[in-house]
Amino acid sequence: xKWRILKGTILAGLVTGVLCGQLGCHRQNxxxxxxxxxxxxxxxxxxxxxxxxxxxxxxxxxxxxxxAPDQAVQVGQQIDDVDNLIAQHVNVLCIVPADSKGIxxxxxxxxxxxxxxxxxxxxxxxxLAAKEGxxxxxxxxxxxxxxxxxxxxxxxSKLPKGGDVAILEGVSGVDAANQRKAGFLAALASAPQxxxxxxxxxxxxxxxxxxxxxxxxxxxxNIKGVFGSNDEMALGALQAIHTxxxxxxxxxxxxxxIQDSLNAIRKGDMDATIAQLPAEVGQFGVxxxxxxxxxxxxPPNIPTEVKLVTAANVAxxx
Amino acid sequence: xxxxxxxxxxxxxISLVVLCMVIGFLNPVFLSLDNLTNILLQSSVNLIIALxxxxxxxxxxxxxxxxxxxxxxxxxxxxxxxxxxxxxxxxLGAVLLGALCxxxxxxxxxxxxxxxxxxxxxxxxxxRGFALMLTSGRSVSGxxxxxxxxxxxxxxxLPFPALVxxxxxxxxxxGLRGTVWGTYLYAIGGNSRAAWxxxxxVPRYVLGVYVLSGAFSAIAAVLLTSRIAAALPTAGTLYxxxxxxxxxxxxxxxxxxxGTIYGTVLGALLIGVLRNGLSILNVSSYVQQVLIGGIIIxxxxxEMARHRSSE
Numbered sequence: 001x002k003w004r005i006l007k008g009t010i011l012a013g014l015v016t017g018v019l020c021g022q023l024g025c026h027r028q029n030x031x032x033x034x035x036x037x038x039x040x041x042x043x044x045x046x047x048x049x050x051x052x053x054x055x056x057x058x059x060x061x062x063x064x065x066x067x068a069p070d071q072a073v074q075v076g077q078q079i080d081d082v083d084n085l086i087a088q089h090v091n092v093l094c095i096v097p098a099d100s101k102g103i104x105x106x107x108x109x110x111x112x113x114x115x116x117x118x119x120x121x122x123x124x125x126x127x128l129a130a131k132e133g134x135x136x137x138x139x140x141x142x143x144x145x146x147x148x149x150x151x152x153x154x155x156x157s158k159l160p161k162g163g164d165v166a167i168l169e170g171v172s173g174v175d176a177a178n179q180r181k182a183g184f185l186a187a188l189a190s191a192p193q194x195x196x197x198x199x200x201x202x203x204x205x206x207x208x209x210x211x212x213x214x215x216x217x218x219x220x221x222n223i224k225g226v227f228g229s230n231d232e233m234a235l236g237a238l239q240a241i242h243t244x245x246x247x248x249x250x251x252x253x254x255x256x257x258i259q260d261s262l263n264a265i266r267k268g269d270m271d272a273t274i275a276q277l278p279a280e281v282g283q284f285g286v287x288x289x290x291x292x293x294x295x296x297x298x299p300p301n302i303p304t305e306v307k308l309v310t311a312a313n314v315a316x317x318x
Numbered sequence: 319x320x321x322x323x324x325x326x327x328x329x330x331x332i333s334l335v336v337l338c339m340v341i342g343f344l345n346p347v348f349l350s351l352d353n354l355t356n357i358l359l360q361s362s363v364n365l366i367i368a369l370x371x372x373x374x375x376x377x378x379x380x381x382x383x384x385x386x387x388x389x390x391x392x393x394x395x396x397x398x399x400x401x402x403x404x405x406x407x408x409x410l411g412a413v414l415l416g417a418l419c420x421x422x423x424x425x426x427x428x429x430x431x432x433x434x435x436x437x438x439x440x441x442x443x444x445x446r447g448f449a450l451m452l453t454s455g456r457s458v459s460g461x462x463x464x465x466x467x468x469x470x471x472x473x474x475x476l477p478f479p480a481l482v483x484x485x486x487x488x489x490x491x492x493g494l495r496g497t498v499w500g501t502y503l504y505a506i507g508g509n510s511r512a513a514w515x516x517x518x519x520v521p522r523y524v525l526g527v528y529v530l531s532g533a534f535s536a537i538a539a540v541l542l543t544s545r546i547a548a549a550l551p552t553a554g555t556l557y558x559x560x561x562x563x564x565x566x567x568x569x570x571x572x573x574x575x576x577g578t579i580y581g582t583v584l585g586a587l588l589i590g591v592l593r594n595g596l597s598i599l600n601v602s603s604y605v606q607q608v609l610i611g612g613i614i615i616x617x618x619x620x621e622m623a624r625h626r627s628s629e
Contacts, residue, residue: 039455040450040454040455041450041455041551041552042455042552043455043456043457046454046455046456198600200597200600205552206546206548206550207542207545207546207550207553210545210546211360211593211594211597212597214356214360215353215356215594215597215598216597218347218348218350218352218353218356218598219345219347219598219599219600235546235548236546239470239545239546239547242470242547243470259456260457260459260548263459263460
């Protein structure tokens with residue numbers, strides 16, 4: 001008997017829910033922004049999301065719905081997140097692609113549903129996007145090539161006598177990983193005294209960065225500098241250098257300016273990192289998303305700043 | 319397929335030595351004492367987890383939660399340390415938490431009769447979530463130097479993590495081969511119903527095995543946290559697969575009743591040698607994954623052939 005009542009209640013609830021969804025009774029109140037990042041287990045994205053929330057709170061009636069896969073490499077789960085937001089009829093989507101190509105089908109679906117898409121922080125593949133007819137409103141983020149080049153120029157200035165240099169790459173296939181490496185190599189092209197002796201992926205991961213760089217040091221004991229395409233890998237390299245007893249003998253440059261690396265720079269353990277101002281990306285994302293919803297024109301490319309952080313200016317990045 | 323008995327018996331050891339010689343020939347740095355030490359160091363975390371996994375697989379179970387438990391116990395340890403808890407107390411706390419989580423797995427598996435695969439799949443997700451919740455996804459660092467020495471120091475050239483792994487392996491081998499307890503585990507894995515009828519308290523032994531697996535994950539987490547000088551909520555991702563691979567390459571059967579510590583040690587070393595060697599040869603990590611996958615399949619195929627030839 002009780003079971004029957006329970007079943008009836010559940011059924012009634014489901015029917016009401018579905019009807020409600022069809023009639024769109026949740027659509028009435030205000031603007032809803034879907035905000036999809038690659039992971040919330042990286043402080044970089046937590047900062048971005050917090051700034052986006054703060055920006056959204058400024059305008060009454062704006063609701064920010066944040067979604068993120070468990071792991072940064074899972075583009076499949078990110079596509080599901082976008083699907084869910086489309087099903088909730090959000091007004092506009094801000095997406096940080098986990099993969100520059102893999103995210104395209106999700107954007108295509110949003111296009112079909114008539115939901116405008118803003119790309120944040122990591123560019124989509126422009127050729128494939130054009131080929132598949134995928135449309136995005138704008139890209140908001142720093143230029144990773146410029147940042148990589150900045151890191152390369154700093155490395156050159158720190159190693160006037162030249163020497164062997166290594167690169168720890170991010171997950172390949174990701175535009176940010178390719179661009180940072182390309183920018184770094186472009187800077188080094190003008191410095192024949194520096195030789196890139198090893199360049200391998202360590203998947204943005206600290207422990208992998210440690211192991212891979214430890215192995216690089218074995219193969220190339222004369223390495224004088226290492227560029228970690230993100231701070232997690234650079235901090236792994238720092239640990240490998242420490243274990244090898246080569247403290248302060250190898251120039252370490254990271255990327256992202258996370259708290260741990262800022263601390264390491266302040267202590268003098270690490271030399272430099274590239275700051276991308278994730279807060280600005282999050283804030284601009286919401287700001288321009290609202291402009292799009294209100295049918296205001298938005299430029300196709302909105303650059304945010306990159307800055308070199310060294311011991312000299314680390315205090316201003318806390 | 320007929321395989322000569324000698325070759326079959328020492329197949330794993332022979333392939334490990336051949337692999338080392340080939341990589342050493344391509345780049346002599348590989349065989350330097352420093353680098354061989356590195357391999358031991360880089361394999362030790364996986365080996366410790368794989369030791370616990372060996373017991374679980376011998377009784378016919380599986381533990382997918384080990385990687386997430388590394389993150390959860392590592393984060394707990396990190397938080398203890400930065401809040402001024404004494405190093406030995408913090409370590410003990412983390413290991414107890416690991417044992418407790420393993421015990422939880424064991425209780426649900428034995429009492430509620432939920433398949434181990436499902437239970438530990440659930441705890442894998444839950445433990446990762448808790449690890450992320452503890453600090454809202456942030457890493458924890460700034461540990462006392464006495465703690466950092468654990469992962470980065472050593473005695474007479476042998477790093478502490480490798481030492482801990484080898485001592486644990488020796489203890490496990492003695493437990494499995496030299497005690498009644500070990501014999502019972504094989505009996506339960508071979509035929510748990512027969513073991514039950516024979517009078518063994520099967521649930522108690524199964525529960526114990528998961529407690530061990532959880533505790534070993536926590537010990538691995540202690541060494542890992544010390545080694546990278548930070549506790550990360552994303553640590554240990556996919557470690558369960560490396561641990562299962564080491565165990566299976568070492569000759570354990572997923573249907574239970576077989577597996578040895580000696581095999582697991584060689585399995586973990588084989589994976590460590592491949593990762594380190596290919597990275598020294600500047601081969602991309604993608605090729606590494608392909609090769610490790612291939613080796614798992616070949617190793618199990620050889621193991622099956624060995625079984626047939628000994629029958």
